Amino acid sequence: MRLLLVEDDTMIGRAMRQGLADAGFSVDWVMEGHAAERALANGVYDLAVLDLGLPGQDGMAVLKGLRTRGNAVPVLIVTARDAVSDRIAGLNAGADDYVLKPFDLDELIARIRALLRRHAGGGSPLLQCGELILDPVRKQVSLKGENVNLSAREFALLETLMQRPGAVLSRAQLEDSIYGWAEEIGSNAVEVYLHKLRRKLGADTIRNVRGVGYKVVAP
Numbered sequence: 085m086r087l088l089l090v091e092d093d094t095m096i097g098r099a100m101r102q103g104l105a106d107a108g109f110s111v112d113w114v115m116e117g118h119a120a121e122r123a124l125a126n127g128v129y130d131l132a133v134l135d136l137g138l139p140g141q142d143g144m145a146v147l148k149g150l151r152t153r154g155n156a157v158p159v160l161i162v163t164a165r166d167a168v169s170d171r172i173a174g175l176n177a178g179a180d181d182y183v184l185k186p187f188d189l190d191e192l193i194a195r196i197r198a199l200l201r202r203h204a205g206g207g208s209p210l211l212q213c214g215e216l217i218l219d220p221v222r223k224q225v226s227l228k229g230e231n232v233n234l235s236a237r238e239f240a241l242l243e244t245l246m247q248r249p250g251a252v253l254s255r256a257q258l259e260d261s262i263y264g265w266a267e268e269i270g271s272n273a274v275e276v277y278l279h280k281l282r283r284k285l286g287a288d289t290i291r292n293v294r295g296v297g298y299k300v301v302a303p
Contacts, residue, residue, distance in 0.1 A: 117141025151178035214302025
């Protein structure tokens with residue numbers, strides 16, 4: 085899953101980016117409001133973590149502009165503004181959740197996962213397609229009750245597909261979901277990871293819809 089982190093404090097931003105990456109997310113980080121607007125306009129993010137006190141353009145203005153343009157990407161506000169009126173204003177402007185600084189990183193990650201589940205229309209922390217089960221928190225995958233060992237990239241790719249079981253995702257969508265700005269993408273990188281997943285999960289688990297993309301189906 086690909087996140088946009090909008091945080092102007094270098095020390096906090098660096099720690100958050102590393103913690104989110106360690107949790108399995110692909111993270112792009114910007115430090116200014118206008119840069120956040122440009123990044124979110126690309127439509128490649130599954131969620132935005134947004135500070136309010138930003139240079140250039142305030143985070144609240146970024147949020148209001150996002151919702152005015154009809155962009156429904158989940159937004160989690162992370163800010164030191166602790167007045168009840170600020171929290172109400174943020175939620176009324178279209179934020180999906182509101183976390184105060186200082187915060188516990190594990191709680192932040194749990195809230196992010198809850199928002200992603202809610203946005204995808206699911207309540208369970210587990211992703212399931214038939215007898216294939218993926219646990220995003222424990223980073224575990226099982227098939228017919230047997231654990232399946234996956235690399236970090238294989239896990240991220242399977243998680244992206246299982247967020248929308250049966251839906252066809254293009255190669256570009258898969259690349260956008262699992263790679264950040266700073267990562268170099270090989271011309272057939274997605275196909276290589278899909279091939280490895282098929283070897284571990286069964287050839288029919290991930291299907292190629294010729295000329296369109298890929299989907300996960302119940303094995």
